[in-house]
Amino acid sequence: MVLAFVLLAPGGPSPVGSGPCRVLYARSFGPPPQGRLLRKEQLLAVARQVASHCHLQQASSGRPPAPTLPEDPAPLQTAPGGLFQLPPGDPFPSRVTVTWLAATAVAFALVCEPHENLVLAEGTLRLLAGRLMAVLRPPGPTVLLRPDAADLLLDRLLPHGQLLFLSQRFLQALERDGGAPWP
Amino acid sequence: MGTAAAESFLKQAREVQEDELSRFAARVAAQLQGPEPGPEAADCLQRLHLVLAASKSPRQLDAQLMELLQAVLCSPKCPEQIQLLCAAVLREMSPCDGLHLSCHRIHDTRLLSLVSSVLLAQGEEKAEVSAVGQRILKALEGRLPEGQSSRYLLPILSNVISLSPEALTEEQTNVVSKKMADWLRYASTQQGVAQPSGGFFSNPRARQPGPVTEVDGAIATDFFTVLSLGQHYTEDQWLNMQTFSMLRKWLLCYGGKEMNTPSSGDKSETDRSVMSVVPTSSASSRLLPPKERLREKAFEYCQRLIEQSNRQALKKADGDLQKACLTEAVTIMDIICKQDSSYVYRAASFLKILHGRISGDATYARALLPIAQFFLNHGEMAAVDSDAIYNHLFTDIPAQLFHNSSLAFEFILFCKDNSQLFAETSSIFRQSFPNLFKFLAWNSPPLIAEFVDILPFLLDAGTAIEIFHLLLDLPCLTAALDVQMRSSSLPSSERAACDPAVKPAACLEAFRSPLHRSAFQYLLRVESVSEDFQERLIPLRQLLGSLASSPRVTQCADTVPVLLELFFSVVAEFADASLINQLVVLVLQRSDQLYEIPAFKDDVHRVLSSQLVMLCKLRPALIVELSRELLEFSGTVSNIQNKEPIFTHVVWAIGEYMSVSYDKRCTVEQINRFFETLEAVLFEVTQVRPQASIPNYAPRAITVLMTALTKLAARSQDLIPRVSLFLSKMRTFVQSPAVTSVYCEEDREEILTRATELMNLLKMPSVAQFVFTPSVDVARTRFQKEVNDTLPSALRIVTRLLEPAPGFVPG
Numbered sequence: 001m002v003l004a005f006v007l008l009a010p011g012g013p014s015p016v017g018s019g020p021c022r023v024l025y026a027r028s029f030g031p032p033p034q035g036r037l038l039r040k041e042q043l044l045a046v047a048r049q050v051a052s053h054c055h056l057q058q059a060s061s062g063r064p065p066a067p068t069l070p071e072d073p074a075p076l077q078t079a080p081g082g083l084f085q086l087p088p089g090d091p092f093p094s095r096v097t098v099t100w101l102a103a104t105a106v107a108f109a110l111v112c113e114p115h116e117n118l119v120l121a122e123g124t125l126r127l128l129a130g131r132l133m134a135v136l137r138p139p140g141p142t143v144l145l146r147p148d149a150a151d152l153l154l155d156r157l158l159p160h161g162q163l164l165f166l167s168q169r170f171l172q173a174l175e176r177d178g179g180a181p182w183p
Numbered sequence: 184m185g186t187a188a189a190e191s192f193l194k195q196a197r198e199v200q201e202d203e204l205s206r207f208a209a210r211v212a213a214q215l216q217g218p219e220p221g222p223e224a225a226d227c228l229q230r231l232h233l234v235l236a237a238s239k240s241p242r243q244l245d246a247q248l249m250e251l252l253q254a255v256l257c258s259p260k261c262p263e264q265i266q267l268l269c270a271a272v273l274r275e276m277s278p279c280d281g282l283h284l285s286c287h288r289i290h291d292t293r294l295l296s297l298v299s300s301v302l303l304a305q306g307e308e309k310a311e312v313s314a315v316g317q318r319i320l321k322a323l324e325g326r327l328p329e330g331q332s333s334r335y336l337l338p339i340l341s342n343v344i345s346l347s348p349e350a351l352t353e354e355q356t357n358v359v360s361k362k363m364a365d366w367l368r369y370a371s372t373q374q375g376v377a378q379p380s381g382g383f384f385s386n387p388r389a390r391q392p393g394p395v396t397e398v399d400g401a402i403a404t405d406f407f408t409v410l411s412l413g414q415h416y417t418e419d420q421w422l423n424m425q426t427f428s429m430l431r432k433w434l435l436c437y438g439g440k441e442m443n444t445p446s447s448g449d450k451s452e453t454d455r456s457v458m459s460v461v462p463t464s465s466a467s468s469r470l471l472p473p474k475e476r477l478r479e480k481a482f483e484y485c486q487r488l489i490e491q492s493n494r495q496a497l498k499k500a501d502g503d504l505q506k507a508c509l510t511e512a513v514t515i516m517d518i519i520c521k522q523d524s525s526y527v528y529r530a531a532s533f534l535k536i537l538h539g540r541i542s543g544d545a546t547y548a549r550a551l552l553p554i555a556q557f558f559l560n561h562g563e564m565a566a567v568d569s570d571a572i573y574n575h576l577f578t579d580i581p582a583q584l585f586h587n588s589s590l591a592f593e594f595i596l597f598c599k600d601n602s603q604l605f606a607e608t609s610s611i612f613r614q615s616f617p618n619l620f621k622f623l624a625w626n627s628p629p630l631i632a633e634f635v636d637i638l639p640f641l642l643d644a645g646t647a648i649e650i651f652h653l654l655l656d657l658p659c660l661t662a663a664l665d666v667q668m669r670s671s672s673l674p675s676s677e678r679a680a681c682d683p684a685v686k687p688a689a690c691l692e693a694f695r696s697p698l699h700r701s702a703f704q705y706l707l708r709v710e711s712v713s714e715d716f717q718e719r720l721i722p723l724r725q726l727l728g729s730l731a732s733s734p735r736v737t738q739c740a741d742t743v744p745v746l747l748e749l750f751f752s753v754v755a756e757f758a759d760a761s762l763i764n765q766l767v768v769l770v771l772q773r774s775d776q777l778y779e780i781p782a783f784k785d786d787v788h789r790v791l792s793s794q795l796v797m798l799c800k801l802r803p804a805l806i807v808e809l810s811r812e813l814l815e816f817s818g819t820v821s822n823i824q825n826k827e828p829i830f831t832h833v834v835w836a837i838g839e840y841m842s843v844s845y846d847k848r849c850t851v852e853q854i855n856r857f858f859e860t861l862e863a864v865l866f867e868v869t870q871v872r873p874q875a876s877i878p879n880y881a882p883r884a885i886t887v888l889m890t891a892l893t894k895l896a897a898r899s900q901d902l903i904p905r906v907s908l909f910l911s912k913m914r915t916f917v918q919s920p921a922v923t924s925v926y927c928e929e930d931r932e933e934i935l936t937r938a939t940e941l942m943n944l945l946k947m948p949s950v951a952q953f954v955f956t957p958s959v960d961v962a963r964t965r966f967q968k969e970v971n972d973t974l975p976s977a978l979r980i981v982t983r984l985l986e987p988a989p990g991f992v993p994g
Contacts, residue, residue, distance in 0.1 A: 001345045001432065009186050019190055025236075031346050032277065032306045040239065056628040060735040083592040084629040105186050113345075117431075117514070118593060119549060120507040123500075140189035144196075145229050147236070148267040155267075159338035160300065161345075164428045165409040165508060167398070168500045173416050 002121070002161040003030035003096060004111040005154060006043055007132065009140050010051035010102070021051040024106065025143045025150050029161025030092075045091040050100045050109045053082055058102075076126050076133075079103055083118060097121075101129050106139045108132070110158075120163050127171070128157055152178075196230075196237035204234060204242060212248045215255050220265045228268035235275040244276060253284050256298065259291065270297045278306040286318045290328055295319075296335040299342075309347050316343040316350035324358065333418055337425040341432060348436050356437045360473040363426045363433065364480040368406055370423035374413035395420075398496040398505065408484060410491040410501070410508060430481055431515050438474060438522050478519050482526055485512035485519075489537055506550060513537075513553040520561050530557070531565030535572075542575055545583065549590050551576055552597045559601060573611050581618035582709050585664060588629065591622035595633045605640040616641045618709045620653055624660040624739050631742040638746060639753045644762055647754050651769060652717055654747055655787065656706065658740040659720070659778045662730040663706045666690045693726050717776075724778050731780045740783040744790045751794040755801060763802050764809055770795050771816045771833075774826045792828035799836040803845035806837060810853055813837060818860040820867050827881045834861065834884075838891030838955075842898055854899045861892055865909065871919045882930040886937045889913070893941040897951040907945050913938035 007025040026043045033039050057080050081101040088095045092111070099121050100109040108129045112121050131153050136142040143150055156178055157164065166174070199207075211231055214224035235242055255261050256269040273279060284302060289295045299315045319340045327333055340359075343350050351359070374392035395403045395411040403411050409424050416424075471479065488508045496502040513534065520527045538554050541547035555576050558569035584590050598605070598619065604612040619641075623630045642650060653660075670691050693699040702719040705712075730736055754766070770791045777784050799805060806813065813833060816822060822830045837857055843849045865888040868880045889910060896902035916922060917931045926934075944951045 009189055022193060024189060029342060032304055053628055056738060060738050082588050082629055117507060117511050119510050123503050123507060140186055141192055144189060144192050144233050147232050147271050148264050151267050151271055160342035162338040162341045162428055165424060165504060167409060167412055167504055168498045169412045170424060
């Protein structure tokens with residue numbers, strides 16, 4: 001199961017924007033920790049780790065970040081991304097695996113339980129990222145004011161944190177039946 | 184750009200004051216109370232959500248608004264967008280006081296899903312989770328009202344059992360297992376019809392849909408799976424897809440012998456020791472209990488998926504799905520075999536064939552891991568020779584695919600999960616550690632934490648030396664891998680070079696030249712070798728110098744100090760005398776055979792020097808046994824410049840441990856020999872040539888030399904006059920113009936003070952002997968960066984003794 005989905009602005013040394021790492025949208029599916037504050041801290045901790053890995057990978061690949069907004073999901077196939085683990089207690093009670101993907105000025109992450117199907121998780125994340133980038137333009141500020149658009153996509157593609165084995169046709173059927181997100 | 188705008192929104196939202204929020208909440212309430220909440224209501228809710236989400240500390244919303252949100256969420260006429268926003272706000276406020284929401288009276292399954300998302304976010308109230316679970320079960324068992332789809336239900340159930348597996352009784356899990364078996368195996372193989380209520384595909388005449396197809400376009404000839412394609416899908420086909428999506432979790436939770444055991448590792452199933460070679464036929468399977476029947480259908484489903492993955496998908500996305508399905512199918516088969524060993528024989532032969540099919544295909548490399556895991560778990564029972572599988576996995580895969588970061592990550596996790604395998608010395612797992620380090624060398628940031636966990640399992644008396652060298656050469660390995668990749672003919676832009684700006688033409692040539700071939704081959708070896716070919720790497724390190732500043736190499740270099748410290752802490756636990764001595768000699772040797780990355784060398788020297796002292800503490804006798812090497816090292820003045828930390832710590836160790844109380848074999852001759860060597864160095868270092876300028880020797884080196892000489896003299900008292908004479912000249916040294924221009928005042932003070940203290944001490948030889956020849960007491964010294972930590976207090980006592988201070992009592 002996916003414990004959380006996070007959309008963040010990595011900030012930091014990226015030439016596009018500077019400033020601290022910010023969570024722009026997050027959805028939790030796992031057991032709620034004690035108190036609301038702790039959940040936000042958990043998600044921020046994940047976001048910071050993602051931002052750090054993002055910057056490190058960008059540095060090591062030697063490639064400059066993509067200057068323009070990708071128009072369709074296809075470029076996300078080669079977008080920077082990766083996997084890492086967070087140890088038990090820091091910040092989730094048990095060990096988790098995070099899969100992340102970076103696009104222009106934003107990054108996406110799924111926090112998964114251990115032994116999750118990571119091939120499926122990566123694919124789902126790419127799908128979510130692509131749909132979100134297409135719907136929310138520009139992604140950063142827009143998602144702040146349109147959590148419903150993000151919720152709609154998540155409810156469809158990752159309902160209650162369940163990763164789905166969706167073929168292209170199933171995906172089309174899902175989106176056809178569900179209708180487009182509102183303007 | 185976008186980030187600045189986002190930052191500004193967040194700031195505004197955070198700074199909304201309590202009273203402003205109350206006013207806004209009232210406005211929202213007014214909007215929601217209207218007959219049909221519209222776009223303005225949506226806008227308000229969106230802003231409200233932002234204010235709540237952006238605040239670090241919880242905000243308060245008044246009870247009336249909370250009531251309204253719940254009511255609007257559940258009202259049938261409310262637009263979907265408003266419902267979503269109400270749910271989002273309620274989740275943001277969770278855990279909510281006085282939540283009245285209940286799922287029991289909701290019949291719309293889509294709304295049920297939305298309300299469940301709020302209820303499941305509430306917190307530790309298992310009762311709420313359980314209530315949601317019961318409602319979903321009721322919906323699954325009964326007939327749904329007209330127009331309702333069951334496709335919303337299973338994901339909710341999946342979430343429920345993750346949060347609270349005990350929410351379902353055994354009877355209930357049996358009921359669901361039975362349905363799942365049917366959904367998996369007997370979903371329709373005809374495509375669904377289009378919704379008649381309009382849309383692109385609507386057609387008043389009921390068109391006969393065709394059969395579903397495979398991913399390559401062929402007509403499907405067997406039962407429906409997630410890899411079956413259609414234009415529209417029927418309800419049972421949706422349930423098929425969702426059942427498979429949660430199947431692994433369900434089996435882990437409820438498939439074992441004991442109820443609600445989350446782990447599948449229980450061995451209780453092995454008491455069914457009779458292996459059934461004859462597969463259970465479908466006819467008799469109706470008679471199986473629900474759990475067993477689900478297992479059987481699940482197994483068949485997995486077999487079918489594996490067969491379907493052999494087809495060439497027309498769409499890339501479907502090809503990716505095939506790979507995900509393959510991984511999942513093998514994993515589920517593994518779980519089924521753990522729960523019922525009568526499946527092992529069938530599964531093993533099937534998976535062996537699968538392995539044969541995909542082992543040559545790099546795009547299927549990740550699927551090799553669950554296959555290997557299966558054979559590790561069950562290979563013995565199946566009497567299948569799986570060595571070829573492990574060999575291929577550990578020998579070929581890392582060498583070819585080290586740059587695939589997802590594979591690298593999963594591979595290392597696989598090693599962590601099976602760390603007990605590395606305990607066997609002769610096994611392929613243990614022997615292939617050079618290959619494993621390639622993953623780390625290329626993908627350092629995500630893998631370093633995982634490597635810290637597996638390194639202890641790789642280390643033993645047989646591998647320690649080789650791994651020591653490997654760790655020191657890790658960034659060099661990164662560079663070599665880069666050269667290897669550049670020289671291979673694959674043009675894929677994903678395999679980005681270390682640093683495109685650098686054109687290491689010399690490296691590429693070297694890689695292809697016979698002269699350096701063997702060096703590259705050694706560095707890039709796939710297996711541990713017993714011979715030591717380290718000398719071959721000396722010219723290679725220089726050659727690869729042009730890549731030393733590339734980001735990937737420096738990221739790798741950053742991991743080395745951590746690994747080195749871990750290395751020594753693990754080795755200290757099992758190393759015998761011979762290994763300790765070997766390591767000390769190697770530390771001295773390797774200290775100037777390091778890849779030329781400045782910060783890297785400094786960090787490594789720092790770690791090696793403190794670990795050197797740790798080894799000396801562990802086994803003080805090595806000072807005597809390795810006196811030749813130590814004399815040579817400490818007698819080389821240039822070492823003070825090139826490796827000051829190591830030099831300083833070596834000299835400290837000599838002073839500290841070159842004593843008969845640590846090793847009976849320590850003779851006066853040896854003490855004198857060391858004395859002469861150190862004296863010569865100190866002389867060289869403090870020589871003031873009027874014309875020439877003084878190189879800047881670290882003051883710490885000077886003080887440690889003085890102290891070591893003093894200690895040695897205390898043990899061989901004939902040397903005392905020589906030392907005292909030397910120390911008395913330090914004032915002249917410190918005050919000479921050449922020295923004042925090179926050393927700062929603080930450092931000169933320090934040198935002079937130390938010289939004075941030592942001289943004073945030597946005026947009382949018996950005290951000096953006492954201070955410098957303590958009983959061997961392990962707890963006495965916690966060695967820190969400053970080598971002379973323990974000395975100052977002793978010296979201060981003595982200095983006060985020598986000063987006229989009546990009534991002072993030592994101790």
